[in-house]
Amino acid sequence: VTRRHLINAPDEVIPEALAGFALTYPHLVAYDSEAALVLRRELTPGKVGLISGGGSGHEPLHAGFVGAGMLDVAVAGAVFASPTALQIHTGTVAADQGAGVLQIVKNYTGDVLNFSIAREIAADEDIAVETVLVDDDVATTSSKVGRRGTAAVIAVEKICGAAAEAGADLATLAALGRRVVGQARTLSLALSACSHPGDAEPAFVLPDDLVEFGVGIHGERGTARIPFGPADGLVDQLVEPLVTELQLTAPDPVIAIVNGLGGTYPLQLFLAARRLHDGLGQRGISVARSLVGSYVTSLDMHGLSITLLRADEQLLSLWDAPVRTPALTW
Amino acid sequence: VTRRHLINAPDEVIPEALAGFALTYPHLVAYDSEAALVLRRELTPGKVGLISGGGSGHEPLHAGFVGAGMLDVAVAGAVFASPTALQIHTGTVAADQGAGVLQIVKNYTGDVLNFSIAREIAADEDIAVETVLVDDDVATTSSKVGRRGTAAVIAVEKICGAAAEAGADLATLAALGRRVVGQARTLSLALSACSHPGDAEPAFVLPDDLVEFGVGIHGERGTARIPFGPADGLVDQLVEPLVTELQLTAPDPVIAIVNGLGGTYPLQLFLAARRLHDGLGQRGISVARSLVGSYVTSLDMHGLSITLLRADEQLLSLWDAPVRTPALTW
Numbered sequence: 001v002t003r004r005h006l007i008n009a010p011d012e013v014i015p016e017a018l019a020g021f022a023l024t025y026p027h028l029v030a031y032d033s034e035a036a037l038v039l040r041r042e043l044t045p046g047k048v049g050l051i052s053g054g055g056s057g058h059e060p061l062h063a064g065f066v067g068a069g070m071l072d073v074a075v076a077g078a079v080f081a082s083p084t085a086l087q088i089h090t091g092t093v094a095a096d097q098g099a100g101v102l103q104i105v106k107n108y109t110g111d112v113l114n115f116s117i118a119r120e121i122a123a124d125e126d127i128a129v130e131t132v133l134v135d136d137d138v139a140t141t142s143s144k145v146g147r148r149g150t151a152a153v154i155a156v157e158k159i160c161g162a163a164a165e166a167g168a169d170l171a172t173l174a175a176l177g178r179r180v181v182g183q184a185r186t187l188s189l190a191l192s193a194c195s196h197p198g199d200a201e202p203a204f205v206l207p208d209d210l211v212e213f214g215v216g217i218h219g220e221r222g223t224a225r226i227p228f229g230p231a232d233g234l235v236d237q238l239v240e241p242l243v244t245e246l247q248l249t250a251p252d253p254v255i256a257i258v259n260g261l262g263g264t265y266p267l268q269l270f271l272a273a274r275r276l277h278d279g280l281g282q283r284g285i286s287v288a289r290s291l292v293g294s295y296v297t298s299l300d301m302h303g304l305s306i307t308l309l310r311a312d313e314q315l316l317s318l319w320d321a322p323v324r325t326p327a328l329t330w
Numbered sequence: 331v332t333r334r335h336l337i338n339a340p341d342e343v344i345p346e347a348l349a350g351f352a353l354t355y356p357h358l359v360a361y362d363s364e365a366a367l368v369l370r371r372e373l374t375p376g377k378v379g380l381i382s383g384g385g386s387g388h389e390p391l392h393a394g395f396v397g398a399g400m401l402d403v404a405v406a407g408a409v410f411a412s413p414t415a416l417q418i419h420t421g422t423v424a425a426d427q428g429a430g431v432l433q434i435v436k437n438y439t440g441d442v443l444n445f446s447i448a449r450e451i452a453a454d455e456d457i458a459v460e461t462v463l464v465d466d467d468v469a470t471t472s473s474k475v476g477r478r479g480t481a482a483v484i485a486v487e488k489i490c491g492a493a494a495e496a497g498a499d500l501a502t503l504a505a506l507g508r509r510v511v512g513q514a515r516t517l518s519l520a521l522s523a524c525s526h527p528g529d530a531e532p533a534f535v536l537p538d539d540l541v542e543f544g545v546g547i548h549g550e551r552g553t554a555r556i557p558f559g560p561a562d563g564l565v566d567q568l569v570e571p572l573v574t575e576l577q578l579t580a581p582d583p584v585i586a587i588v589n590g591l592g593g594t595y596p597l598q599l600f601l602a603a604r605r606l607h608d609g610l611g612q613r614g615i616s617v618a619r620s621l622v623g624s625y626v627t628s629l630d631m632h633g634l635s636i637t638l639l640r641a642d643e644q645l646l647s648l649w650d651a652p653v654r655t656p657a658l659t660w
Contacts (some may be wrong), residue, residue: 275350
């Protein structure tokens with residue numbers, strides 16, 4: 001079966017979608033079409049500015065998280081391609097309201113490079129910038145370039161966003177963000193791969209009896225192909241390495257994210273969430289808070305990721321703080 | 331390519347997913363597993379109770395809309411199958427807080443029958459019940475059983491929910507809901523059909539050069555197969571009949587819902603939203619408010635629906651009123 005896409009032309013997808021996004025949320029965001037920036041409609045003088053971004057195709061990440069209590073600026077690259085250093089610089093200047101800018105960067109070579117260049121340019125212009133590098137994907141633990149950054153970025157954006165809103169300074173936010181990253185791990189699996197807008201073929205093809213385990217969010221193959229079977233067993237296989245990596249034991253509380261990768265309908269995510277709660281509960285680990293939905297996607301990929309973040313009172317309080325963005329509001 | 335589903339067993343999907351849903355939103359909802367009811371965690375004495383429900387497979391509808399400013403009770407049937415009259419009755423009794431109950435029912439034979447029986451039983455028990463029948467799908471205008479109910483149900487739930495919160499009585503809410511239904515129309519198209527949990531085959535197969543136009547949310551075939559092409563042209567073909575049916579002319583304001591049917595990634599929905607804004611704007615019709623996302627789905631169907639609701643100050647004000655549910659919060 002050919003994959004089809006409801007688009008006009010592959011090169012137009014991102015600008016057209018961003019324009020539609022801006023038309024949908026005029027009360028929350030502003031849009032700079034030239035630099036492909038989505039900005040919080042009203043920036044707060046004296047608050048540290050939070051900027052994130054990266055390749056597109058992961059919506060609602062990152063533009064969906066621009067707003068009070070989360071990001072000030074999101075910078076969009078082409079599908080699965082980093083934004084340029086110039087775009088990021090424009091975003092950094094916009095985000096700076098006199099107290100410096102926190103960059104939240106997923107660990108991919110292009111993003112790391114371009115955010116780094118933008119940070120250096122900003123330094124020349126006397127804008128203080130700190131970077132939190134998000135590298136939560138357990139599947140890439142042994143990679144030379146380090147672990148990839150995936151859904152834990154939501155927790156970093158939410159928690160640092162709340163702290164920034166409460167008046168934390170740049171150094172405090174950077175330390176907090178790094179602490180969240182250090183306490184968070186993610187693992188993913190896919191039942192089918194994604195296809196780029198306009199492409200008739202998926203990034204890879206799986207036989208009916210296998211699941212891609214440890215898959216990335218850009219069509220990267222996983223670390224293994226494991227037998228397809230009941231959801232509970234597949235969820236257990238995601239959870240086990242996360243518990244081990246984070247050395248979770250009873251009665252540790254965690255914040256859990258059950259994240260759909262794009263083509264996963266909600267019934268599947270919620271029955272996976274049930275198993276996650278049960279499995280952690282049997283270990284005496286409590287799911288103190290959870291988020292279930294498609295938040296860090298990979299176009300039309302059918303699969304899910306599970307993120308666990310070791311929590312404490314401070315992190316739970318920042319997680320619970322009010323947030324008002326297109327994709328996350330409470 | 332075989333369709334695969336991340337489930338345990340088809341019969342377990344709904345109870346397992348509802349259990350996961352309840353574990354995810356303990357601060358917002360309560361869950362009655364026996365009657366498959368999701369209830370607002372704290373019901374309000376003296377407020378008219380709002381109940382909706384229907385077959386599952388359309389998540390986040392309806393359980394995702396339970397909470398302050400929207401539904402009090404959602405009743406879940408099996409996939410694409412009405413809940414029983416007994417379930418609905420149990421939900422009606424729970425929803426009644428002394429001011430009667432408003433049923434919001436999508437126009438499908440099973441739902442209409444079972445909600446009607448539940449209403450009669452409630453009457454015997456001196457619970458006042460009124461029904462708003464939602465029938466917005468233009469594709470079924472000439473059907474003997476009337477138009478199907480689809481995504482306009484969100485607008486009815488949101489607007490009546492806000493009015494109920496503000497103290498409106500049962501008769502007022504019923505009239506308001508019927509007014510919304512009368513002013514709302516929806517039309518859908520699909521690039522691929524849905525498959526039931528556990529099924530390897532989709533409900534129908536489309537050739538690569540055709541789109542199913544006027545499709546339903548239960549795998550029902552559409553009214554026509556039209557040529558596949560650029561998204562803008564397909565969106566235009568959805569919008570034209572809606573404008574005609576609602577007799578919209580400049581400078582009418584509308585509330586628009588661009589709704590993903592399950593397997594449609596957000597970039598596609600937002601670029602469709604852009605075209606919708608442009609197309610209506612060229613007619614002098616203003617999109618006063620819009621909602622873009624996958625709210626009334628059909629499992630893994632790849633497609634979208636567009637709903638237009640002729641708006642006025644009262645409806646916009648009720649639309650804007652605060653809402654706090656798992657799937658819609660502002």
